[in-house]
Amino acid sequence: MQRPTIKTIAQETGLSIATVSKALKHSPQVRPETRAIVIEAAERVGYELNMHGVQLRTGKTYQVAAIMTAPGPKQNEWEGVEYAQLLSGISWALEDSPYRVSLYAVRNFEESQAIIKQIVSLKKADGIIISGTRADDPRIRTMHAADFPFVTYGTSVHNAPHAYVDADNEQMIRVSMARLVERGHRRIALLNPLSDLSYGITRLEAYRHALEGAGLPFDPALVAHGRLTPAFGRENVLTMSDLSNPPTAYICANEASALGAFSGFHERGLVHGRDAVINATDDLNVSQYFAPPITTYYLPISEPSSLLGAYILRRMEGEPPEALQTLLMPKLIERCDDRLTQSR
Amino acid sequence: MQRPTIKTIAQETGLSIATVSKALKHSPQVRPETRAIVIEAAERVGYELNMHGVQLRTGKTYQVAAIMTAPGPKQNEWEGVEYAQLLSGISWALEDSPYRVSLYAVRNFEESQAIIKQIVSLKKADGIIISGTRADDPRIRTMHAADFPFVTYGTSVHNAPHAYVDADNEQMIRVSMARLVERGHRRIALLNPLSDLSYGITRLEAYRHALEGAGLPFDPALVAHGRLTPAFGRENVLTMSDLSNPPTAYICANEASALGAFSGFHERGLVHGRDAVINATDDLNVSQYFAPPITTYYLPISEPSSLLGAYILRRMEGEPPEALQTLLMPKLIERCDDRLTQSR
DNA sequence: ACAACGAAGTTAAACGTTTTTATCGTTCAT
DNA sequence: ATGAACGATAAAAACGTTTAACTTCGTTGT
Numbered sequence: 118m119q120r121p122t123i124k125t126i127a128q129e130t131g132l133s134i135a136t137v138s139k140a141l142k143h144s145p146q147v148r149p150e151t152r153a154i155v156i157e158a159a160e161r162v163g164y165e166l167n168m169h170g171v172q173l174r175t176g177k178t179y180q181v182a183a184i185m186t187a188p189g190p191k192q193n194e195w196e197g198v199e200y201a202q203l204l205s206g207i208s209w210a211l212e213d214s215p216y217r218v219s220l221y222a223v224r225n226f227e228e229s230q231a232i233i234k235q236i237v238s239l240k241k242a243d244g245i246i247i248s249g250t251r252a253d254d255p256r257i258r259t260m261h262a263a264d265f266p267f268v269t270y271g272t273s274v275h276n277a278p279h280a281y282v283d284a285d286n287e288q289m290i291r292v293s294m295a296r297l298v299e300r301g302h303r304r305i306a307l308l309n310p311l312s313d314l315s316y317g318i319t320r321l322e323a324y325r326h327a328l329e330g331a332g333l334p335f336d337p338a339l340v341a342h343g344r345l346t347p348a349f350g351r352e353n354v355l356t357m358s359d360l361s362n363p364p365t366a367y368i369c370a371n372e373a374s375a376l377g378a379f380s381g382f383h384e385r386g387l388v389h390g391r392d393a394v395i396n397a398t399d400d401l402n403v404s405q406y407f408a409p410p411i412t413t414y415y416l417p418i419s420e421p422s423s424l425l426g427a428y429i430l431r432r433m434e435g436e437p438p439e440a441l442q443t444l445l446m447p448k449l450i451e452r453c454d455d456r457l458t459q460s461r
Numbered sequence: 462m463q464r465p466t467i468k469t470i471a472q473e474t475g476l477s478i479a480t481v482s483k484a485l486k487h488s489p490q491v492r493p494e495t496r497a498i499v500i501e502a503a504e505r506v507g508y509e510l511n512m513h514g515v516q517l518r519t520g521k522t523y524q525v526a527a528i529m530t531a532p533g534p535k536q537n538e539w540e541g542v543e544y545a546q547l548l549s550g551i552s553w554a555l556e557d558s559p560y561r562v563s564l565y566a567v568r569n570f571e572e573s574q575a576i577i578k579q580i581v582s583l584k585k586a587d588g589i590i591i592s593g594t595r596a597d598d599p600r601i602r603t604m605h606a607a608d609f610p611f612v613t614y615g616t617s618v619h620n621a622p623h624a625y626v627d628a629d630n631e632q633m634i635r636v637s638m639a640r641l642v643e644r645g646h647r648r649i650a651l652l653n654p655l656s657d658l659s660y661g662i663t664r665l666e667a668y669r670h671a672l673e674g675a676g677l678p679f680d681p682a683l684v685a686h687g688r689l690t691p692a693f694g695r696e697n698v699l700t701m702s703d704l705s706n707p708p709t710a711y712i713c714a715n716e717a718s719a720l721g722a723f724s725g726f727h728e729r730g731l732v733h734g735r736d737a738v739i740n741a742t743d744d745l746n747v748s749q750y751f752a753p754p755i756t757t758y759y760l761p762i763s764e765p766s767s768l769l770g771a772y773i774l775r776r777m778e779g780e781p782p783e784a785l786q787t788l789l790m791p792k793l794i795e796r797c798d799d800r801l802t803q804s805r
Numbered sequence: 806a807c808a809a810c811g812a813a814g815t816t817a818a819a820c821g822t823t824t825t826t827a828t829c830g831t832t833c834a835t
Numbered sequence: 836a837t838g839a840a841c842g843a844t845a846a847a848a849a850c851g852t853t854t855a856a857c858t859t860c861g862t863t864g865t
Binding site: 165173208239 | 464509513514516520522527531534539542543544545546548549550552553561562563564565566584691692694695717720721723724726727745747749750752753754761763767
Binding site for chain 1: 812813814815816817819820821822
């Protein structure tokens with residue numbers, strides 16, 4: 118038994134395939150009674166739209182390309198990015214639409230650039246979602262120039278506005294710094310992502326601005342940029358704690374680096390809360406299981422991810438990007454007082 | 462300027478589209494010289510195969526469905542599963558093929574069952590990759606009955622053989638237990654995944670078998686089943702350490718639960734290496750940053766994932782499943798002696 | 806009374822491929 | 836010399852859908 122097509126329904130009802138097609142997509146050209154007959158027949162024979170026919174005819178792919186930058190097999194250190202949750206959030210947002218998530222795993226920035234050019238020029242998808250945006254991101258320019266619908270996870274500083282979702286890094290650092298300063302910290306370290314990433318820049322600027330506001334000097338030795346692995350957190354604690362005037366607080370950009378920072382504490386014999394404290398931005402809600410639990414800014418990844426899905430749908434429907442820009446403020450979770458128990 | 466098709470090449474070369482099509486796919490029906498002309502023209506005009514035409518004509522989708530069970534937005538606790546790396550590994554394995562990974566995020570087992578039925582009956586993909594297999598898995602039966610190509614990440618005990626990749630849980634537990642017993646442990650706790658999961662059963666059986674071999678009694682109070690979150694690890698340490706005869710070693714099925722176990726140690730004032738030790742199975746290579754680092758069995762997720770990709774390709778080409786079954790033995794990484802420093 | 810119109814369908818073409826079948830020279834055995 | 840067999844290419848149909856263009860017929864306005 119073959120899979121039924123609109124032709125089957127046409128024979129079944131005595132109508133033409135054109136009418137059937139129109140009826141199924143609620144064209145005003147077909148009378149309600151006729152439509153009812155078609156719908157009934159469609160259900161009776163178990164009709165399901167064949168996307169391949171549609172795709173060929175219309176040129177639409179009904180695919181949303183999710184570009185995922187994951188380090189290659191040789192370099193698989195944990196970076197605490199719950200890409201999986203990000204992807205499933207997007208996938209769920211598209212659930213009731215005909216669109217599917219098509220995965221493009223790339224190893225680095227250059228590869229993502231190449232892939233995006235290919236998707237755009239060969240129209241392998243109707244929309245693109247990327248993350249890890251840079252301040253001036255050539256991929257965004259590519260997509261923009263081709264007038265291709267896209268949404269970014271992360272901001273950029275292009276003059277042309279585009280749809281994006283991101284955590285409110287500026288506010289997060291501002292609040293975080295104010296809170297630490299208020300608790301007596303004068304030497305605050307910033308463990309930041311790679312310096313070309315847009316959110317790294319945002320965080321750094323907010324950090325400097327906060328220092329300025331508090332009348333504290335900016336010390337480059339207290340700022341580090343790198344891939345946010347546990348190793349990164351550890352190394353930097355080892356280095357910075359050796360300074361003549363070591364930091365009393367570490368702001369980690371994710372919980373992988375925070376975990377590494379703890380490892381550094383352990384190595385140096387530092388006690389959290391006595392010698393220094395660690396604050397982090399937490400995607401996984403895992404810092405509550407650190408020993409001791411630390412203060413974090415927590416943004417359940419389901420929020421940005423479902424927004425990304427919703428926004429790409431709306432972009433593909435032609436909605437202007439200006440309306441599709443959101444900064445989400447992570448929730449402050451104070452698990453620790455973060456005042457040092459004895460001054461140094 | 463329109464995108465070139467085989468028709469463009471036909472006009473360009475004066476050949477028929479049939480010949481062009483055959484030439485491009487290396488049919489023996491076309492002379493080498495003719496083929497050369499076609500290839501040259503194709504490159505000159507920048508021809509790229511349009512998959513939609515192929516899909517409609519052949520009925521093949523060139524999609525591999527990856528079913529990813531991620532807990533819903535309300536329940537997003539870290540389970541230490543690097544799905545993202547799994548997905549990218551699969552994606553890279555398909556890189557040089559015409560196949561793409563199409564993502565299907567589901568919230569639970571029932572949903573995955575429904576999705577798979579749909580994919581199979583409506584032929585929305587040419588192959589399926591699933592994980593989280595159960596001992597007797599209805600999804601496997603569905604795919605098997607329809608003679609649909611699939612590979613599982615995880616074993617099952619069906620009579621009909623199927624393609625799978627998994628960690629060698631049996632051997633891992635056997636070696637792990639022998640090692641702990643040798644180091645003087647008599648009360649060993651097993652923190653296991655949900656009891657309906659196939660690998661949970663394998664681990665439990667191997668555990669009981671090892672106890673028997675060592676002449677130790679099986680105590681149900683030392684075995685727990687659950688979602689492998691930090692909370693799970695923590696709760697069980699809290700409970701088990703209160704036993705009149707508490708365990709001196711905890712075998713955790715992943716590093717999320719191991720992290721939680723540490724949190725439990727901290728809460729109870731237990732010291733790792735003095736009161737008890739934690740061993741784990743590690744996907745992320747993150748346990749080296751625990752304080753102190755613990756002994757783990759480490760399997761870089763890139764290995765199983767690239768195998769999954771390779772196997773689904775071969776299955777879709779009709780290779781029998783018997784040849785596509787692999788158990789991978791994780792590497793023992795001893796970061797800790799695991800002998801208690803003082804007997805109790 | 807008749808042109809004009811609108812509503813509701815139908816016809817037919819088109820999207821880009823693959824594949825079956827047909828065609829047309831050549832070669833080879835008889 | 837005849838025709839069977841073969842090799843290389845062309846013609847045509849098919850996959851399932853959408854949509855522009857057309858038909859039909861009843862209604863409306865003058």
